[in-house]
Amino acid sequence: MSSTYQKIKGRGSFSNPANRFDKIDFIPDEEFYKDETKPKTEFFKDTAKTIIAYNSSPDINFEASINPYRGCEHGCVYCYARPNHEHLGLSAGLDFETKIFVKENAPELLKKELSSKKWKPQTIAMSGVTDCYQPCEKHFEITRRCLEILNEFSNPVGIVTKNHMVTRDIDILKELAEINAAVVMISITTLDSTLARLMEPRTSQPELRLKAIKQLTENGIPVGVLVAPVIPGLTDHEIPQIIEKAVEAGAKYAGYVMLRLPFGVKDIFTNWLEQHYPGKKSKVLNRVMSVRDGKLYVPEFFNRQKGEGIFAEQVAKMFEIACRKNGIDKNRVNLSTDKFNNPYKKQLELF
Numbered sequence: 001m002s003s004t005y006q007k008i009k010g011r012g013s014f015s016n017p018a019n020r021f022d023k024i025d026f027i028p029d030e031e032f033y034k035d036e037t038k039p040k041t042e043f044f045k046d047t048a049k050t051i052i053a054y055n056s057s058p059d060i061n062f063e064a065s066i067n068p069y070r071g072c073e074h075g076c077v078y079c080y081a082r083p084n085h086e087h088l089g090l091s092a093g094l095d096f097e098t099k100i101f102v103k104e105n106a107p108e109l110l111k112k113e114l115s116s117k118k119w120k121p122q123t124i125a126m127s128g129v130t131d132c133y134q135p136c137e138k139h140f141e142i143t144r145r146c147l148e149i150l151n152e153f154s155n156p157v158g159i160v161t162k163n164h165m166v167t168r169d170i171d172i173l174k175e176l177a178e179i180n181a182a183v184v185m186i187s188i189t190t191l192d193s194t195l196a197r198l199m200e201p202r203t204s205q206p207e208l209r210l211k212a213i214k215q216l217t218e219n220g221i222p223v224g225v226l227v228a229p230v231i232p233g234l235t236d237h238e239i240p241q242i243i244e245k246a247v248e249a250g251a252k253y254a255g256y257v258m259l260r261l262p263f264g265v266k267d268i269f270t271n272w273l274e275q276h277y278p279g280k281k282s283k284v285l286n287r288v289m290s291v292r293d294g295k296l297y298v299p300e301f302f303n304r305q306k307g308e309g310i311f312a313e314q315v316a317k318m319f320e321i322a323c324r325k326n327g328i329d330k331n332r333v334n335l336s337t338d339k340f341n342n343p344y345k346k347q348l349e350l351f
Contacts, residue, residue: 016090062124158333
């Protein structure tokens with residue numbers, strides 16, 4: 001890594017690496033790092049035409065999802081969604097965490113799509129790509145408004161987040177949970193607050209995520225913990241303790257996902273290691289390659305989620321034992337669409 005790069009407080013990436021479609025690199029100079037010129041977060045209106053996205057991936061346990069935002073202020077250095085910004089002509093680096101596209105019409109689109117005769121009631125995942133409770137949600141409240149629509153239709157929802165802000169919407173989630181139509185998975189990568197601050201700069205600290213599990217559980221909302229991503233050689237050893245602490249807080253379910261480094265994320269993550277953990281860089285990258293068939297990323301289904309090889313098997317075994325030890329190994333999420341109801345059906349029939 002060039003010595004030109006410097007750490008930027010509150011940001012996961014240090015620069016804007018080349019977009020794989022244009023190959024134009026932004027190499028910051030010293031002026032860039034002065035306080036008055038540090039990158040500020042900007043918000044842009046995303047004029048989406050639809051809000052429910054569908055996937056047919058066999059290694060993902062949902063078909064329909066909602067992502068109120070494109071880009072994510074959390075700035076997690078390892079985020080597999082970063083390359084999506086390249087399709088907007090932007091970089092997977094700082095652009096991803098400082099240029100956020102806001103789907104302001106998401107609730108209206110959701111109401112329209114759930115009202116359609118084509119809609120087949122099913123669980124909708126929120127945060128399938130970027131976190132629906134990233135900091136700007138406090139202002140825009142798009143996630144909350146979408147939850148209000150889902151509650152009107154009694155349509156089940158599964159949320160994945162790293163932010164304690166999810167507890168703001170306990171009132172809605174509690175109503176959905178009463179008809180078995182809500183589950184929240186709190187993502188915890190590490191319990192080390194220092195590491196979390198460097199690796200996931202604008203997420204809630206680990207202790208706050210554990211508090212979120214406790215608060216949601218106390219209000220009758222099913223909660224699980226997602227150990228994601230598992231970073232071989234850096235955080236994999238924490239799996240038993242993460243699950244233990246999460247279960248103590250009330251988690252009933254658990255899952256894990258191996259670190260994924262598609263496209264430019266490989267360089268962003270490698271540069272981050274060199275800046276913050278140079279002594280562990282070789283070990284971590286070698287371990288990542290050991291679970292990815294000698295590469296830093298393998299896109300094949302199933303392999304991309306869990307990896308393969310001896311270290312991947314060790315992680316799987318560690319996770320299995322931790323779940324069994326804490327009594328949640330047989331628990332499965334099974335939400336219901338039985339109460340689905342279109343409250344606008346009669347109005348639509350008038351036209």
